[in-house]
Amino acid sequence: MEKKVRFKSRWLPWVLIAPQMIVILIFFFWPAAQALYQSVLSQDAFGTSVEFVGAENFERLFSDSTYLESFYTTAIFAILVASIGLSLALLLAVMANSIVVGTGFYRTLLIGPYAIAPAVAGVLWLFMFASPMGVVAFALKSIGINWNQLLNTGNAMTLIVIAAVWKQISYNFLFFLAGLQSIPKSLIEAAAIDGASPWRRFWTIAFPLLSPTTFFLLVINVVYAFFETFSIIDATTHGGPGTATSTLVYRVYYDGFKAMDMGGSAAQSVILMILVIVLTVVQFRFVERQVQYS
């Protein structure tokens, strides 16, 4: 999409773009280049002995079965967070959109988690699930479910998915509600006259019309699950039990931040960056071509 009307000036656009360019050149491209450079080095924590090792860091990663597994873990986690997060938010948004009174009330109550940092969200949910003080764990136990996120892989994954979904649900909800409210009422009425039940109206009319919003949220949620959840994992499962909840970005965080494996962490950063750039390009292509319903 391009504008037909444009201003003419030789220098003004450069002046306008300069602040952003300076900031991203210095704080994005320079560090990114450094990460690239560090990914082919082997060095100790304090950078006192540095050696060029070529692709060794990458080779090491790809021969490490736990690293390869974390691709799988990340995919599962992202799929769960995105699908559960989106479906729940959509369900709530649809309900909030269908009622006449009280929408504002529910909306206000549902935006709380958005104000909480991911690093803290993890702590809160751990507080709910960890023995001994965790109420949820206690409640589960009293109905015969022996919750143990420390040893049960499923429980651990469930815990981080819950925390991650919870943190993001407000955002998804707000977008879905806004999207639903922008669907012309007459379309729903037309479908009602055509004989469609509420259920059918939703799936054949509202849901397809919501797809730009859904797609946007899907991208946002996948990116969120990919990158912003390491602190949730760090606060709750530390990637365990075993390496069952160790996602790619948690690995970067752990290796770079806890274990001080500079080369390995940089190599992982590079892999992630490539992944993200691919994702961005794909998204852009899609967004640009996206159906614009009139």
Place this chain on the structure above:
Amino acid sequence: MASITFTHVKKQYGNARAGVQVIHDLTAQVEDGEFVVIVGPSGCGKSTLLRMVAGLEEISDGTIAIGDKIVNGLEPAERDIAMVFQNYALYPHMSVFDNMAYGLKIAKMPETEIRARVDKVAAILELAPYLDRKPRALSGGQRQRVAMGRAIVRQPKVFLFDEPLSNLDAKLRAHTRLEIQKLHRDLGITSLFVTHDQVEAMTLAQRMIVLNAGVVEQFGTPKEVYQRPASVFVASFMGSPPMNLLKNIAGVPSGQVLGIRPEHLDIDVDGWSVSVEAVEMLGAERLIYCSLGANQLILRSYDDHLNPALGSTLKVKPREGYSHHFGAVTGKRIE
């Protein structure tokens, strides 16, 4: 097919105390197969009335029956009606075919029959080449036809149209009007057609309901309505430019309003002396704006050579047998 019977229908928005009454005790009967146009100024309740028939709006009081069946409690889907919306309300994500087939699919009609029906209707409406397109790839007129097609394929008992032509340009509008007429002739389905455009109303209606602030001012054929308007409101609403309404001049009994259409004022050697204020030339006709004392008058003339100077004086006379009389207070017609 079926008649539509309104019995003491009332509509109120909001609750009884603080609400607004939009339809006031409306009773009327639309015959089976009839094409009735509801006309009236903006906000008079036309859409509301239609939407109550459709089941999109609750009926506050009274009953609406389609055929013999009172439909007050029925879902829109159960009323066997089809509706064409002002903005068409086409499903933007479905192809033209799917838009038309949607209702049939829901009714679980066999695939082959759906195809046959849609194809037939598409042929009638000349939509066949566009069946695979999405609505956004159609022109305004084509969209309008799809909206009609969607209603037609269902073969409902009643058609409802809510200003379906208002988004079209003048030319397309005239054309579509003819098409709707033809369709109604062919299918004979009872139709309610809402508009606030009087040309549309005049040309399409078998009978028309003139609605004003939720009250029926007149229910009759276009000819009746045009030639014997039941009230000042109808007289001034129908006709463009509207009927001249004169008060307090010689020859008009006090307490009465005299109505004369612009085309029924003849220039003559005697009669009222009016002074010319503006002349508008519209190709085949001229409109001459004059004043007569405190009254404003418009004359319509088909004489190519008539070109009175501004400020000049003309003598005009109402044509014999074309005067209308109304009560000044009641606004009602006096025979």
Place this chain on the structure above:
Amino acid sequence: MASITFTHVKKQYGNARAGVQVIHDLTAQVEDGEFVVIVGPSGCGKSTLLRMVAGLEEISDGTIAIGDKIVNGLEPAERDIAMVFQNYALYPHMSVFDNMAYGLKIAKMPETEIRARVDKVAAILELAPYLDRKPRALSGGQRQRVAMGRAIVRQPKVFLFDEPLSNLDAKLRAHTRLEIQKLHRDLGITSLFVTHDQVEAMTLAQRMIVLNAGVVEQFGTPKEVYQRPASVFVASFMGSPPMNLLKNIAGVPSGQVLGIRPEHLDIDVDGWSVSVEAVEMLGAERLIYCSLGANQLILRSYDDHLNPALGSTLKVKPREGYSHHFGAVTGKRIE
């Protein structure tokens, strides 16, 4: 105030090889103080022409002069023109006052003078009560007036209007037409008015340019254009319903097209035998659709009592002195 002179103006979108030529070598002169309407079908280049005058679109070839000054190289702001856009293009976040004052503020006019000017124009346009409102709180007609007001306060040498009435409903349109006429009478500013609506063109224009695919078909007064159309295109574009164009019938030389307006066909005892296909009653008048061999004919009648049955045969005759002749190949008028 100033004249507008187009000298061999061409407009091309895209580059020379692959581009589309939209305006073809247009030469014309609009006199100082004249109100000229540019009319033509959609896509014929009306807006493009206007936008070139405004400086919003580059001129590919030729020159446009306002007064004595060639404006090809000037910025819009330097041309001393004002423009009213089809969708008004009001600044939605500014009050009516600020919308009107914006151009003056940029021109660094003193505060008090701005207020005086805006107040004056607001009074003329009856916008005084709305000066503090935002555009979204106005009706369509009011918005339209603000758009005009914004142009007027600038007291430019030239007014440009790009279909400013097309978003209004019929009634408001008629009303605004009169207002624009009055304004032009009062201010006498050279105006270019684009429309594709012929009623608008006929009523507003002192002279009109009929544009077709980037070429001027006729440039003359509305009367000339209506009564002596220069080409088949003009004949069929102006007038509603359009002029009947007949070919290959008795009395019409081959290689020629005979044109007769619907109102110039009289029902008589002899003449062509036409068969009636449809009758549309429009209040004051009737349109009778007929066929004459392969030709379609429309008759306009003001006779209330004429009501021919569908399928019946009428005898019709062109009225003496009202026939037009065109070359069948060139499309040009033959005197």
Place this chain on the structure above:
Amino acid sequence: ATEIIWWHAMSGALEGWVNDLAKNFNESQTEYKVVPVLKGSYDEAMTAAAAAFRAGNQPDILQVFEVGTATMMASKNTIMPVTEVMKKAGITFKPTDYVPAVIGYYTAPNGEVLSFPFNSSTTVLYYNKDAFKASGLDPEKPPVTWADMENVMTKLKASGSTCPYTTSWMSWVQLESFSAWHDTEFATLGNGMKGLNTRLAFNAPLQQRHIGNLEKWSKEGLFKYNGRASAATNSFVSGDCAMITGSSATYADVKRSGKFAFGISTLPYYQDVKGAPQNTVIGGASLWTMAGKPADHYKGVAQFFAYLSKPEVAAASHQRTGYLPVTIAAYELTDKSGFYKENPGTDVAVTQMIRKTTDKSRGIRLGNFVQIRTIIDEELEQVWSGKKSSKEALDTAVKRGNEQLERFEKANSK
């Protein structure tokens, strides 16, 4: 006054202690001002310091946990050994004044003391006396051997405990300390103290036997895994678990938060193992002097270290936190003051440590130790969740850990 920046990781109750030390030192003289800065957890503080060092912004003093020792030692020109700091400042510094098992750990093969032993802990057993009583056990007779443990656990369970025994610091307690306690190698080359080409050895029969026992007890509901690092402490403090093995430094916390009487005892051991009990290994952290600072800063650092070594200061610290006394004088002072009598059990850690160490018990100093501990946690979790046998898990842990050691060796041997 010259500011001496001190990055530490002592949050919670210990932050007050650190701040008090700095405050008291600052008040004791006017030339220097020690500014303590809490930089998060141990690993976060170390990462931040490494990043800062690369950028030339390192603090003067950095607190590093014992698992970071090898990393600190291996980085060239990153630190200034304590011996050198003291010497430059002209302050006499006698390693023999310090608790041998502690100072030994932070001493290079050439005899140079590298870092200042600030807060050393070791592993002990805490038990809930109330729970013991309730199960008919003698609260004054803590289990001494793992055989005793099994009995006690079984009794506790029989009387309704859902968690007779838990542990924090899995690797530190159940493998590192355990190995030293039984005078068995955890890793070759004196547990890495003698060279970079050390390799892990904790998949030997003894450790297999022990982890196998824990696995069995875990299945029987006698032992409960409660998470990595010190996460398990909560469940002991809340009374859910009746016994815990963990850091001696938890003492203060347990004492304040627990609403029950508790006792402290030595780590259990297997009676049949020759040489057991030997000594446990240290944990906690030490203070490192970062290189590349102006000379007068080092004088200040030296003075601060000297201050921390004063018997009364060191003794107060020991009593306040549960960390081991830094100097022998401090231990003796504490003993004399009657503190151990008033607070029975607080001397357990000391007595466990004040022994002559062997090559296998002096301490464990491995490169990439953080990762190795995580690997051990990861692998052992597979045992508790029944996915791997103890042997399998230990073998894999050794294999994965050795890869870390190889990498460290490679990166640091030039």
Place this chain on the structure above:
Amino acid sequence: MVERKSGLTWLSHLVLLLGVLTVALPLYITVIASTQSAEEIARASPISLMPSSHFMDTYRLALFGGPSFQGGVIVPAWPMMKVSLISALIISIGKIAISLLSAFAIVYFRFPLRGLVFWMVFVTLMLPVEVRIGPTYDVVATLGLLNSYAGLTIPLIASATATFLFRQFFLTVPDELTEAARMDGAGPMRFFWDVLLPLSKTSIAALFVIQFIYGWNQYLWPLLVTTSEDMYPVVMGIRRLISTESTPDWNIVMANVVLAMIPPMIIIMLMQKWFVKGLVDSEK
């Protein structure tokens, strides 16, 4: 009447109530825990769901600091909230400012290398600081920005999310407005200030909320670049309270969580109307 059947309405309310309860439960427990004493929580199994009486004490301690139950010190949250507020404001306002300008340039001008600039900007779209945190630290340190608001905020500004949204929004602004402004004699910057900026109000509000919360919730980056306590933001304070090896003072932690929630909540509430509008207007 469509969609207004009472059965459906009740179902909707039921689902919403369940949703709200589930979503609010952790927050409820947070608030509850902040009214209990540290001892009560440490000994609880599980924690009580009833408020206790230590509300005032806990919050006074959390806000203004003092000795903790454990004998440590509680760092006051108040100054940390100030740091958070300042950096959240710098991040949100700074990002919006530079993004508005660059989106304006990209949409309304044609200039050489525009395509390259476009892609350079949009490649940064989804890559959070966390995955290049080490090298970014080096850069910030090299520039001498450690422990300053500049270092704390500017690197977080270096992404194009806002530019992207503004671009999307600008593309929907009708060309006629630009033309009208040109006819009125407005140059590009005048158009930007007088027309484009006021029109972008809702998008700006939406972005302000998103960026404010993003800035407010930073943890890892401040941990690295700040070295003095007066530069610590509140989320870092919370993590500091938790990352102790002993049992944290949960009541203080929870009070801090509640306190840290209040400013972003206020921002969301205040901007709620615009926020949602800005999202529908510009997204998609």
